[in-house]
Amino acid sequence: MSVSPLSRVPNPATEITGLILAGGRGRRMGGRDKGLERLGGLALVEHVRARLAGRVGEVLVSANRHLESYRRLGDRVVSDAESGFQGPLMGIYSGLRAATTPWVLVVPCDTPALPADLVVRMAAGIDDCRIAVAHDGERLHPVVMLLERALADDLRAALAEGERKVGRWLERHAWASVDFSDCPAAFGNLNTVQDKQRLERRLNEESRP
Numbered sequence: 001m002s003v004s005p006l007s008r009v010p011n012p013a014t015e016i017t018g019l020i021l022a023g024g025r026g027r028r029m030g031g032r033d034k035g036l037e038r039l040g041g042l043a044l045v046e047h048v049r050a051r052l053a054g055r056v057g058e059v060l061v062s063a064n065r066h067l068e069s070y071r072r073l074g075d076r077v078v079s080d081a082e083s084g085f086q087g088p089l090m091g092i093y094s095g096l097r098a099a100t101t102p103w104v105l106v107v108p109c110d111t112p113a114l115p116a117d118l119v120v121r122m123a124a125g126i127d128d129c130r131i132a133v134a135h136d137g138e139r140l141h142p143v144v145m146l147l148e149r150a151l152a153d154d155l156r157a158a159l160a161e162g163e164r165k166v167g168r169w170l171e172r173h174a175w176a177s178v179d180f181s182d183c184p185a186a187f188g189n190l191n192t193v194q195d196k197q198r199l200e201r202r203l204n205e206e207s208r209p
Helices: 044-050 067-071 088-098 118-124 149-160 166-170 193-207
Strands: 016-021 058-062 076-078 103-108 131-135 140-148 175-179
Touching: 016 044, 016 088, 016 118, 044 058, 058 088, 067 076, 076 088, 088 103, 088 140, 088 149, 088 166, 103 118, 118 131, 118 140, 140 149, 140 166
Parallel strands: 016 058, 016 103, 058 076, 131 175
Antiparallel strands: 103 140, 131 140
């Protein structure tokens, strides 16, 4: 694959849009809207947004229900280009279409402890690739990635072919792995009510004098 002309360290404030994926069905949480689940008095999406706001040019929230609630929390809310809760790739594609910057940093709504320096580290790790993906030292996190907005057409083609797996779409491209092995716990995600309860207990323990 030819190297993109954008392949350099992007300026987060002017060239990166943050995209929070909150458009899923929340099946493992009994159909509840995960992004709006409360943790420590805040919705999960608010915890995630705090890692992006002021560090990127704009924050978008990918959501397919409770849109008014999300609009009060994000700069803009973007719903999937096609209905039917088709998964994170559709949310990413819809976010790429809505973004106005050349780069988009994608994060899920259920990772409330993301590193505070996530944006600058992802930007610095893009290397000569069009996509950078976070790696915690043990596993890859495909939905924590920085990618060029210009990849929207390729992603649209993949979706039209029936692709719905983020990892398989990544295999179509050269991508860089960004090392976060110094903070693997930051990428823990909340898939179930039990996950949320465990994190709440941990946060309460850490806040005690």
